[in-house]
Amino acid sequence: MPSNTVLDPHGAADAVPAEAVTPLIRGVAVLRALTEAGGTLSPSGLERATGLARSTVDRITSTLARMGYVRLDGRDAVLAPRLMELGNAYLSSLRLPALLGSHADALADELDESVSLAVGDRDGIRFIHQATRRRAMSLSFRIGDLLPAERTAPGPLFAAEWTREERESWRARRAADPEDRGFPAVPPREHRDSDGEFERRAAQAGRDGWALDDQLIEPGLVAVSVPVRDPRTDRIACVASVVSHTSRHTATDLHDTLLPRLRAAVAGMERELAGAAGAEPGPPPSGLATWTGASKQELGREFVESLARGLTVLTAFGQGRAELTLTQVATATGLARATARRALLTYEHLGLVAPGPHRAFVLTPRVLSLGFPPLSRTSLPRIAGPHLAELAARVEESAGLAVLAGEEVQYTARAGAGRVMSVDITVGTRLPARATSLGRVLLAGGPDVTDPVLTDVRTRGYALVDEEWEEGLRSVAVPVRDRAGAVVAAVNVALHAARRTVEECVRDVLPELTATAARIEADLRVAGRFTRVPLS
Numbered sequence: 001m002p003s004n005t006v007l008d009p010h011g012a013a014d015a016v017p018a019e020a021v022t023p024l025i026r027g028v029a030v031l032r033a034l035t036e037a038g039g040t041l042s043p044s045g046l047e048r049a050t051g052l053a054r055s056t057v058d059r060i061t062s063t064l065a066r067m068g069y070v071r072l073d074g075r076d077a078v079l080a081p082r083l084m085e086l087g088n089a090y091l092s093s094l095r096l097p098a099l100l101g102s103h104a105d106a107l108a109d110e111l112d113e114s115v116s117l118a119v120g121d122r123d124g125i126r127f128i129h130q131a132t133r134r135r136a137m138s139l140s141f142r143i144g145d146l147l148p149a150e151r152t153a154p155g156p157l158f159a160a161e162w163t164r165e166e167r168e169s170w171r172a173r174r175a176a177d178p179e180d181r182g183f184p185a186v187p188p189r190e191h192r193d194s195d196g197e198f199e200r201r202a203a204q205a206g207r208d209g210w211a212l213d214d215q216l217i218e219p220g221l222v223a224v225s226v227p228v229r230d231p232r233t234d235r236i237a238c239v240a241s242v243v244s245h246t247s248r249h250t251a252t253d254l255h256d257t258l259l260p261r262l263r264a265a266v267a268g269m270e271r272e273l274a275g276a277a278g279a280e281p282g283p284p285p286s287g288l289a290t291w292t293g294a295s296k297q298e299l300g301r302e303f304v305e306s307l308a309r310g311l312t313v314l315t316a317f318g319q320g321r322a323e324l325t326l327t328q329v330a331t332a333t334g335l336a337r338a339t340a341r342r343a344l345l346t347y348e349h350l351g352l353v354a355p356g357p358h359r360a361f362v363l364t365p366r367v368l369s370l371g372f373p374p375l376s377r378t379s380l381p382r383i384a385g386p387h388l389a390e391l392a393a394r395v396e397e398s399a400g401l402a403v404l405a406g407e408e409v410q411y412t413a414r415a416g417a418g419r420v421m422s423v424d425i426t427v428g429t430r431l432p433a434r435a436t437s438l439g440r441v442l443l444a445g446g447p448d449v450t451d452p453v454l455t456d457v458r459t460r461g462y463a464l465v466d467e468e469w470e471e472g473l474r475s476v477a478v479p480v481r482d483r484a485g486a487v488v489a490a491v492n493v494a495l496h497a498a499r500r501t502v503e504e505c506v507r508d509v510l511p512e513l514t515a516t517a518a519r520i521e522a523d524l525r526v527a528g529r530f531t532r533v534p535l536s
């Protein structure tokens with residue numbers, strides 16, 4: 001790697017190859033800027049963060065919006081859950097989360113401490129799995145977060161395998177970014193440790209086969225880490241860490257009490273990797289024809305086709321499709337070879353794709369920098385919010401999302417109709433489940449339903465109730481299902497009985513409601529593939 005690349009910890013400062021696709025470089029810059037800003041930026045914020053002209057920013061955000069990767073909220077651009085399909089492509093091609101995630105989860109349960117898996121990402125570490133305990137004391141990192149290697153426990157283990165060039169680029173980054181501003185997930189560096197200190201830790205970690213983080217990120221946060229080796233190459237595939245707080249364990253006692261159990265769990269992970277059969281190829285990417293087949297007229301004048309085509313290249317990768325040749329990428333995406341080649345070249349330049357074995361290409365962990373950290377902090381109410389607002393505007397009635405809380409339903413998201421006479425219930429409101437359409441849908445989704453009212457709801461797929469708890473109120477609800485098909489929430493439209501008859505509710509409102517539930521479910525499937533999405 002030429003030494004100038006490290007001066008910009010985020011992007012390549014290498015000369016841009018002549019054949020690189022400029023709109024793709026710009027689109028990636030917009031996605032990264034939004035990610036670093038926590039998910040939302042105004043157009044002028046995007047101009048400042050990317051250095052692009054306003055008209056370019058507008059064309060890029062409207063293209064990303066058309067692809068479902070961002071949402072335009074007034075003038076602001078907001079990252080949308082669908083964007084997580086890019087990070088999912090990397091995580092499913094890597095296979096480690098699928099193979100080792102349950103081992104990490106079991107260890108977290110056994111120890112009642114957070115357990116994470118991280119891969120090396122140049123001179124940083126990036127999380128690919130988190131089994132997090134909910135605790136108030138310290139920050140917790142999410143899948144996709146990037147940390148500077150020297151402020152972590154996994155870092156020295158990866159650094160023990162660094163080449164001389166990699167060590168040099170690490171030093172140059174430290175000098176160019178003394179406060180770790182290039183790592184938005186961590187508080188600024190305060191401790192002025194010498195480069196030599198980390199190099200000693202790396203050498204020690206290489207000898208010991210474990211490493212500690214004694215409050216290198218923030219006071220109180222401690223971690224112990226062990227490498228998980230790929231049985232085929234004997235190189236580090238990822239590093240498993242147990243993370244705790246000094247109120248429960250000092251760093252020394254993490255080593256004394258928890259390291260043996262972490263080691264046993266890692267031995268199990270390595271057996272899992274040794275026994276894993278070749279990955280079955282997953283389904284081919286979908287939705288590609290939309291950009292490749294649709295006419296300019298359908299897509300709109302603002303639509304930047306080369307950006308859309310380029311982004312679909314990332315989704316060609318996945319489970320059983322970790323290493324793809326140019327021909328395979330072109331076949332999977334339906335793009336012309338020359339187009340696919342230029343996109344791959346652009347991604348290689350951006351550090352999102354790397355050369356793999358046998359003239360193939362692989363995705364790099366940096367793909368997770370395209371939206372994953374802020375989006376993996378989302379929840380079902382936040383996913384549902386924009387869809388409810390759209391529904392409310394369409395049917396001109398208020399819409400809501402609720403979950404079951406014992407014998408009651410609790411509203412977790414709402415969107416008003418913007419009329420004076422609409423039904424107004426605030427988030428957090430609880431109502432008796434049995435008396436509401438939301439509750440009936442949720443109860444009907446449960447196991448062993450025998451009640452005839454609920455079996456009827458189950459058969460129809462919706463509930464329509466002239467609400468017993470408020471006279472003159474009519475409400476229709478449908479279920480929201482998770483990836484596994486379990487009913488996890490319900491959406492409804494509530495209106496005054498005088499506004500629509502029961503028949504009109506079924507004819508006009510129900511199809512809109514069903515379409516809304518399908519959109520929420522689609523987002524939930526993408527967001528919930530590798531992260532746990534809180535339901536409230």
Ligand code: PHB
Binds near residue numbers: 140241
């Ligand atoms: C984490 O999983 O949050 C973690 C792991 C290792 C560290 C710090 C934090 O050194």
